Amino acid sequence: MQLTAQASSRTGARDADGMAVASFVLGLIGLLVLNVFLGPIAIVLAAVALWRGTARRGRAYLGLGLGVADLLVLVAFMQADSTVSWSL
Numbered sequence: 001m002q003l004t005a006q007a008s009s010r011t012g013a014r015d016a017d018g019m020a021v022a023s024f025v026l027g028l029i030g031l032l033v034l035n036v037f038l039g040p041i042a043i044v045l046a047a048v049a050l051w052r053g054t055a056r057r058g059r060a061y062l063g064l065g066l067g068v069a070d071l072l073v074l075v076a077f078m079q080a081d082s083t084v085s086w087s088l
Contacts, residue, residue: 016052019045020060027066031073039070 023045030038046064054060 013053013055016049016054017056019049019052020054020056020063023049023063024059024066025063027063027070030070031066035070035074039067039074042067042070 023042026038026045027042030042042063046060046067049060050057050064
């Protein structure tokens with residue numbers, strides 16, 4: 001029984017680390033494309049990773065910041081173009 005608890009603990013930590021990395025990558029990609037979708041996903045993944053106690057806290061915080069930046073970029077371009085989307 002104790003062995004199962006230790007194994008699930010390692011798996012949970014690995015999942016949280018993966019979420020932190022995924023939030024960073026999605027936030028970075030979201031600056032270029034699909035920021036209306038990828039920004040909120042990056043924010044949620046970063047928050048869950050931090051809540052689960054990831055070892056990659058810096059990457060989770062970067063993902064959180066990039067997710068917020070995605071939404072800010074979207075708002076800025078929406079104000080400039082008066083549309084819901086933007087393009088280069």
